[in-house]
Amino acid sequence: MRLTELRQMRELEDNYWWFVGRRRMVRHLIHMYAPPAENLRILDAGCGTGGTMVALQGIGEISGCDLSADALRMCRDRGDFALTCCTVECLAYPDDHFDVVVSADVLEHVEDDFRAMQEMARVLKPGGLLVAAVPAHRYLWSEHDEALAHFRRYERKELKTLVEGAGLEVKKMTEAVMLALPAVLLYRALRRRARRDGQPKTSLVRLPAPLNRLLIWLLDVENALMPYVSLPRGTSLVVAAVKPTTEQHSS
Numbered sequence: 122m123r124l125t126e127l128r129q130m131r132e133l134e135d136n137y138w139w140f141v142g143r144r145r146m147v148r149h150l151i152h153m154y155a156p157p158a159e160n161l162r163i164l165d166a167g168c169g170t171g172g173t174m175v176a177l178q179g180i181g182e183i184s185g186c187d188l189s190a191d192a193l194r195m196c197r198d199r200g201d202f203a204l205t206c207c208t209v210e211c212l213a214y215p216d217d218h219f220d221v222v223v224s225a226d227v228l229e230h231v232e233d234d235f236r237a238m239q240e241m242a243r244v245l246k247p248g249g250l251l252v253a254a255v256p257a258h259r260y261l262w263s264e265h266d267e268a269l270a271h272f273r274r275y276e277r278k279e280l281k282t283l284v285e286g287a288g289l290e291v292k293k294m295t296e297a298v299m300l301a302l303p304a305v306l307l308y309r310a311l312r313r314r315a316r317r318d319g320q321p322k323t324s325l326v327r328l329p330a331p332l333n334r335l336l337i338w339l340l341d342v343e344n345a346l347m348p349y350v351s352l353p354r355g356t357s358l359v360v361a362a363v364k365p366t367t368e369q370h371s372s
Contacts, residue, residue: 131170142340144176161220167227171196209237224253242287247366257358265324289362296355300339
C-alpha cells in the first residue's frame with residue numbers, strides 16, 4: 122500500500138464508519154467464538170496502522186505484524202504493542218502460538234492467499250480462532266481496489282474453500298455492510314462517472330458527522346443480528362473459523 126494511502130487510513134480510521142464498524146465486528150466475533158482463556162493471545166496479522174489492536178485492548182495480549190515499516194511506525198505511536206515486521210505468507214511466530222488470529226482486509230493484498238491462510242492456521246493453537254474479513258464480489262471491483270493494490274475480491278465459495286483448505290473449520294460465514302450497500306454502490310457509480318485518467322483514489326472520504334454516525338449505527342445493527350442470521354449480501358465477507366483439536370481430528 123502506498124504511503125499516501127497509509128497516512129489517509131491513519132487519519133480516518135479512529136472515527137470513520139467503515140473502520141469503527143469492522144473493529145466492533147471483530148471484537149464481537151472473538152467474544153462469540155474464541156476459546157475460553159483468562160488472557161487471550163491475539164495476533165493482528167497485517168495490522169496496518171494499528172486501529173484494530175487498539176480496539177482489542179483489554180481482552181488479551183495483543184501482537185501485530187505487517188510488511189510495511191511505515192505502518193509499524195504508526196502502530197508504535199499508538200501504544201506499547203509487540204510488533205514484528207514480516208509478511209503474512211511467512212509469519213515469524215512458532216506453531217500453535219496464538220488463541221486468536223485476526224486478518225482484517227489483508228488477504229486481498231496478498232498474491233499467494235492460500236500460503237497466507239496456511240500460515241495463519243499454523244500459528245493458531247488447536248481450538249484457536251481465526252477471524253477474517255475480505256472484500257466481497259468481483260462485480261464490486263472499483264477504483265478503490267486499484268488504489269489499495271488489491272489482487273482480488275472474494276465470492277463466498279472461494280473464501281470457504283480457502284479457509285477449509287488450510288484445515289480450519291468454519292463456524293460462521295456472513296456478508297457484511299449490507300444495510301449501507303446502496304450508499305456504497307451509489308458513491309462508486311458517481312466516482313466512475315467523474316473519474317479522469319490518472320492515479321486511482323480510494324473511497325475513503327471524510328463524511329459529515331451525522332452521516333458517519335448513521336453508517337456506524339447500521340453496522341451495529343448488523344453486528345447485533347450476526348449471532349442469529351448470515352447476511353445474504355454486502356460489500357464484505359466475514360468468516361470465523363476454528364483450528365480443530367487433536368480430539369476432533371481423531372473422532
